Amino acid sequence: MKIANGRVVALEYRLHLGDGEVIDQSAPGQPLAYLHGHKQIVPGLEGALEGLDTGESKQVVVAPAQGYGDHNPEGLRTVPRTMLPPGFTPQVGQTLMAQTEDGNVPLRIQAVNDDSVVVDLNHPLAGKTLHFDVTVREVRDATQEELTHGHVHGPGGAHG
Ligand SMILES: [Zn+2]
Incomplete structure (x- = not known):
């Protein structure tokens, strides 16, 4: 059966950024299951x-435009160190979770200054x-x- 809208696809995948280093992949024997045509994977x-x-x-x-979007320079924010959790030592590349109205948003630390990150x-x-x-690996009607x-x-799907 071929992949088309409204079909469930079981997909083995590996993702790299062009240098061959794998940054994400499906676990062995556990393909990603998704509903085709429902924007569950990048367009x-x-x-x-x-x-x-x-x-x-x-x-x-x-x-990028068909993946996770272009990098938006306005996404860079300076946060005073006083707003970081007590005792936290920020390092470049670390990720902080910030609680917002939209849920938890990951904040990657891009630079560490004396008073701010x-x-x-x-x-x-x-x-x-x-x-x-x-x-x-598999295609079936949903x-x-x-x-x-x-x-x-x-x-591989919802509800455990
Ligand atoms: Zn459901």
Whole structure:
């Protein structure tokens, strides 16, 4: 069965940024399950998978605009050290979780100054070209319940 809107796809994937170093991948024997056409994976990857059949493999290169977006310089914020948790020693590359109205937002520390730190609100993969190596393990029609919920049930899906 081929990948199309409203079908559940089980996908083995590896993600790197062009230098071959794998930064994310599906666990062995546990492919990612997603509902195709429901924006559950980045648009550039979803579009490239359309029409692939079970067992097919593909290398997909996704530009930032079709991935996690371009890096927005306005996402850089300076935070006074006095607003950091007591006893916390900030280091470049660390991630802080900030509680906002939208839930927890990760703040990556980009620079550490004497009185402040500079944090980056952008997605860690913003501005990056994504290289996916994918293999389609299974394609099936979604159940009516899955379509109603907008996500996959069962292994790799929602509700445990
Ligand atoms: Zn559900």
